[in-house]
Amino acid sequence: MFDKAKKRVARRNAQHAVPPALDPEVAAREAYERDYELTKHHFEPHEHPCVRIEHLMKTFDGETQVLTDVNLTVWPGEVVCVLGPSGSGKSTMLRCINLLETPTAGHILIEDKEITGHLLTKEVNKLRQNLGMVFQSFNLFPNLTAKGNVMLGQMKVLKKSKEEAEQEALRQLDAVGLLDRADFKPAQLSGGQQQRVAIARAVAMHPDILLFDEPTSALDPELVRGVLDVMRDLAENGGMTMIVVTHEMGFAREVADRVVFMEGGVVVEQGTPDQVFDHPQHNRTAEFLGSIG
């Protein structure tokens, strides 16, 4: 099974003329030179990017091509905001990173380790532990309390004791300002509160990278702020590596180290918030930002 998957990926890569993944040292050097001006984040020459996406391609049902050729590097501690019109493939790219979607071709490397194509279920689960995810629709477990939601992964995946998990859960709920709602069921919480619990749930696993899939899109405008505050705090005080797919321009401009604009399954433009928002190089970027702003 292992070899089969490996062969299938190799065949697809060949079919789509995707070159093999770069050597880590070469990739790091190239990324360093390329990203130096594109991000506010400070990284050292000897560092390696923690996420490398090379020629990522995703086709649904063999027909609908969502991602054509995505190339992106993310450095440890960097906050990357991904913008773009709906259907541009932002969410699909994010979901490919923790393998909720299986890439059709191309390479995704986490900490210089290729995750595409030939992982065993166990390795996938291990990988996902290090990649926290926050969903647009929260996806809290409705049968558990807020505390229970934060505890479950710690107990079943990290094998923590109930007491440890509970302590950590309360700490994380406190961090998102919901300590008093620890015993509430998700249905008894507002959307904003639910999303904050979902963030606490992801953070409690102490992942290296947090993925946010339009975390505020399903929220009423007045509830968005609380969620963004929590995310801002994670970025600024937690030093967390974050990839955020969002429509919140204000948040992106203020918090992001780098803004990535995607359309039609490719990264059209990326740079620091100032570059992208104030001096967009591409017409499409300018148009999109204009229509939003």
Add this chain to the structure above:
Amino acid sequence: MMSKRHSNHALRALMACVAAMVALAILPSAAFALTTSKATARPNEDGGTGVIGGIPTRLTWEGTVDAGEQISGVTLELPAGTNFNSSTTKLTALEGLKRMSVEGEVVPEGSSLKVKFSEPVGEGLLIRLEVEGMTFPEEGGDVVVGGTYTESGKEKPLQAAKPIATIANTPLQKLVDHLDNQDWVAAWNSVQFLGMFLKPQIMVTSFASLFTGWLVCLFIVIVAYPFAIILGLIFALMKISKHRLLRAIAIVYINVLRGTPLFLQIYIMFFGLPMMNIVIDNNILGIIVMAINSSAYLAEIFRAGIESIPTGQYEAAASLGMGHLQTMIYVILPQTVRRVIPTVTSDFIMAFKDTSLLSSVGVMELMMFAKNLTSVTGNMTPYVTAAIFYLIVTLPLIKVVTIIEKRMANSERGGGPRPKVKAAAEKDAQDETSSAGAEPSLAEALSAPFKAGTSVFGGVADVR
């Protein structure tokens, strides 16, 4: 039922027999001057042939006077509990078919009856005592009619007759007896419909005798159901499995069992297994058939329940690094259980009702008892009673389903009781509403996202 009552008093009967045999051994039959011909009692059971203790009946005793004897009196002695006190006795003497009136004095005295003839009864005559309105002992059993007779001034023991079998007078019998004597019952039964479907006396007796059948029904379904749930879950998981073979097995199992009548399945199991020399107790086989049949329906219910859980739940669990099995056990199944409880309860009701089909193969359950009683009494009331027994179980369960459904709909909207919020956390509630309530200016609202950590945002200083 009757034999049971008899056996309760087998010992007493045995003792009576022994006593009779001892008497016979001591006194050779020639020594009897008065030969007992018969001692019987008229049945007083409603619609039956039994003699019930404690309820008035008629005792008939006959004895033939032997040659050369003159009987001047007879005393009947019955076991304690017999009551002659309010009885009236008719004395007759027969010579062949010729009736002769006999005068005499009758003194009822508790359990004994003294008869003194005005003139001694001569040889060859048959003395008949018909005691109307006497009652046998309430506890029932075999009653030996004994006593003495007076022959030329001397008292001699009576030859014992065949014991009279009597039935204990249960509270139920008393109630039926009571009902028999009520005017309203007679009036009620005179209406054809009421008398045929709702006859009080039969309703009372069938309630008692159907109860066992009702317990058998409950026993079968309650024992079968946990197995059905486990089997159903296994087949549900097989049906949504990735492996084609498991899926195929589950689909065949579920479709065959759901696509054929339970009646047919019962016949195949009850008549097929014995032909293969597999003999299983009827009740246990009933449990097996019910469990297998229900498991197919439950499998479909569980599968639908599992598939109704949104993919977001699987993704959320996966994103935490949980494996497939963990996700099933800790995330999906607990949610499924809540969702399927009403449907499973409905299925339980169906299964309980379907146990009635087992009567066709001789399982002694509710329907079987009702059928038997109806064929004995020729009355529909036992069926109506059976209906009431079924409803005793199903109606509350139907109510339970409605309540659960309502409660679940309510809790999914976020209703229901909430835990108390600690007072310290009120600021959070304000947080959520303040932006709507305080009405910040348009400029403020637009610029708000760009001003990190200012008072407009608030409430983040304490984070981590």
